[in-house]
Amino acid sequence: MKPALFIALLLVFTLTVGKSMSLCIPVEYVIHVEKRECAYCLAINTTICEGFCMTWDSNGKKLLPRSALSQEVCTYKDIVYRTVLIPGCQHHAASYYSYPIAVSCKCGKCNTDYSDCVQEASSAGYCAIPQKRRSP
Template identity: 40%
Template sequence: SVLQPCQPINETISVEKDGCPKCLVFQTSICSGHCITKDPSYKSPLSTVYQRVCTYRDVRYETVRLPDCRPGVDPHVTFPVALSCDCNLCTMDTSDCAIQSLRPDFCMSQRAP
């Protein structure tokens, strides 16, 4: 199989928040793909190794409205949309830096129709 380069792809994701009983699932553009990394054979306690991951370079932000939120709860959720991607250090502000994570369309609450 051929490793896909780091690039924007269409993906189904979910958004949800406390006070809103339904999860919204929709298509957006995220960064995905392979980044070349190096793992030194000799590891010194004084050296630091940084792994590069496929992450956002240019983004725009979009906002969706969650249905049936409780009174007083802001139903809007803003998320980044990938315009371009880059192999770089993982930024927790915009990326899931976990080694193993849930599917991007995973919902803890009921899915909105």
């Protein structure tokens, strides 16, 4: 077998196996919601997209347009929203909170219309006031 053909077949195999090895799935996540006007913090069990997506980094970055350089991330394919009532809110406060539930996920470009595309997690993983738990 000629070396060029072997390298081409190896590249096709690597890309095919790499895409199938991507692991991007909905996982359980707890959102903590609190407002100053409400007596309780609400801990909501939901699902978010999390996982590994195969990607590659081009050596010819200066030759390619910027749009060709974005890497794939694990992001939402299908989402549903639920709305809950935060207990103990004062009458003038907006006591309803809507949150997303990941139904399915995909590897693709991060869409800032409905995704948080930052690389660092927020530090608000707790409640500062008494907690009420809510499941989807």
